[in-house]
Amino acid sequence: MAKKQSTKSPKQTDEVLRSAVDDNESSDEAYSLTPIDRKRAITLIGSAIGLGVMSTVISRIIPNPAVPKGPITTHKIPPVQDGAGEVDILVRMQNELRRALLKPMEQRRWLMVIDTRKCVGCHACTVACIAENKLPPGVVYRPVITEHIGQYPHQITRFFPRPCMQCNNPSCVSVCPVRATWKRPDGVVIIDYDRCIGCRYCLTACPYGARTSDFGNYYTEHTPEIQPYEKQPSNEYNKSWSREGHGSPVGNARKCHFCLHRIEQGLLPQCVSTCIGRANYFGDANDARSLVAEMAKSSNQMKLLEEKGTKPQVIYLV
């Protein structure tokens, strides 16, 4: 057989290609549509539709990948010693954070309040975040948006740092085809870098542009040597992530996670610690005595793009 096939010239094979069209065209006989088993067809199509609907419904009902809950999620970290006199709000918030860590994850809800009247637009938070999370070029978790109102000289300028809004109804989560991103019981939306396939659907779904993709670039890649500090692993999500050799999170979606790796060590998110104007408040919104809960009651507050229905959890004081 094989021998026969090999002796066929390309021209002959092309003729065969056409034969499917030529040979059958002469057939003008009545074209019988029977027998068609209608019951079989309807069952097949009905089952397919049923399966489609069922799988979608089940996917919506099934909770996202299990995250630890209960006592194992508590952390006992001794409070920071207060100095004499007025206590810096960072010390207060850090102690409140440690108090919140004594509770199980599902009983705390991390919240950020940003006072735009105190923000001077220094971008220190942006830079600190980049340093903390070892962010490569093109990846940014907390850019600061500048808003100009009015015309010079009757103009005011406001700054809106834009971390992830940790939405209560996150549009980025539902579009993920592989369940690589979900909202934790404490309110933080996270990404599992080991699961993410890098389709970037979540990037398009976030109205805040809070997700960026890691394209594998280095700041020093066009210099004689990529500097070792760029190859340092990041500690996001309490794991060590090395980007060397195209390792995750290269190719993944990345986003602000309120520095969960710091929080769980009793430290405030890096952007909050770094802010020179003390414009950021962070803590457990479920703790009525916390500073962040107090600030969240302010009447002069706003949220970004609330009309999108994402229920953002970052509050701006204006």
Place this chain on the structure above:
Amino acid sequence: MIAKLISWIQMFNNETMLKKLKILWLCLFVPGVIGLLIKVISGERLAGYGSYVPWGIWIAVYFHAVGISGGAFAVGVIGYLKGIKGLRENLNTTLLVSACSLITGLLAIWLDLGRPFRAYRVGISPNFGSMLAFNAWMYSIFLVLVGIMLFLSVKRRQANVVNDKTGWLVPLLLLGLLLSIAYPSQSGAFFGVVDAKPFWSSAILPVLFLTSAITSGASALLLVYYYLRGESAAIDTPEQGPYPYLRKIILAGIAVYFMGEFSEYSLALWSPISHLKETIYLILFGKFWWVFWLIHVGGAIIGFYLIFNAQSVTKLAIGAFIIVTTFISTRLNILIPGQSIPELKGLNEAFTHARLNFNYSPTMVEYLITLFVIAFGLALFYFSHKILSTYIEKEN
């Protein structure tokens, strides 16, 4: 130099049609392979898309190929069931066009993934609430179905009986028909569910995507039929075989698509406060105005004219070729402008980096990979058809 070029052109003109096509294919494949090698070495570093416009030309190619697949199947199978001459005898070819086009589209999106070797995760831990996972599963089921249908179709002995002797072919074709209409429409829904992008969040998108799919799918079938007729095509007339059926579908498809597009654009432009205006201005008068005016409108007008007025099948085939290639603009004009307007004003200026930019232009690597994907699709069809024809010949 010029004399050499002219002699090459003369040599090219003297070749047979198949050889000409092979030379043209090499012109796609060779640069395409170079692009692929660059991609393998550099990853996504040389791609032009970024985090604010995360989807570029490969995604447009993916949606176009998927559209051709669904459209070709729907048009071909309806033609087969209706007993349209030329389609009823060539169900295998319809199935192959559809499957090859779908595989080509999947290659395009696979190359676009940041972590392509994790694509299997869509199979093992899907979130059917995501249109992407739903589509991926639908494609897989469809491909399996096409495989079974191909098997039954090859085994079918009586050319004038629509069903095979097991009785499963037609029920499966009907199920395939449902899927082939569903997944191009879902491509529109894929964008439609993204509320973050106002231009995408429109109920007309699934209809536009389906119309585009049917039009380009019918054009692809016409082209394939013309190609398979070989030299016999010279004696064919546009009134023979499947040409009248496909011709009507293509013309109607173009008209319906432009009606839908006109209704969408005119509503937004008429309204004094429409938030879509900015995006539509970008499509009509932005950096890529020529994609809309020259490729999309120009291509459709020329294609429509040729198909409408064709006195010979060659003109018909040229028209179909223009439509099947220029209709990629129907994807590009939705995909790119939809991502190019920030919802959060000032975000573009907040942090300066090429990846954090709302202006997207494909890079050379992206164009080269696109050529590779097209060359792959053409080769896949050519060889699978050849293998199938040889198999059928042996069986007979």
